[in-house]
Amino acid sequence: MSTEVRRDDAAGRYEVVVDGAVAGYTEIKPRxxxxxxxxxxxxxxxxxxxxxxxxxxxxxxxIRSRGERIKPLCPYVRSFLEKNPQYTDLVA
Structure with a gap:
């Protein structure tokens, strides 16, 4: 199984792609x-x-490599941040 994560600014999201098919996404809205x-x-x-x-x-x-910050409204992202404190510096 081949898996990659890519950013699609036109669609306003990050996508996880499995064997060439989009399997999921997380939305990003610049504000x-x-x-x-x-x-x-x-x-x-x-x-x-x-x-x-x-x-x-x-x-x-x-997002870190781009020097950007986030506002996590998604319950999954918030839960992920609680379990992975090494990313909390990204929260604006």
Whole structure:
């Protein structure tokens, strides 16, 4: 299984791609110099494979590399940040 996380600014989201198919996404909405993260979704066909964690980890790593900050409104992203405090510096 080939998995990658990519940013699609035109769609306003990060996508997790499995074997060439988009399996899920987390939305990003730029506002006042911060990326609002309101929603994360993984398709039911890919449930239980840990893809939400792969997706959010990849998104936050990329956001850090770009020097951007986030406002996590998505319950999954908030929960992820509680469990992974090494990313809390990204919260605006």
């Amino acid at each position: 006042d110099g911060v990326l609002i993260m309101p929603h994360t979704l993984v398709d039911d066909a890919y449930a239980g494979q840990g893809l939400a964690k792969v997706l959010v980890t990849g998104a936050l790593d990329d």
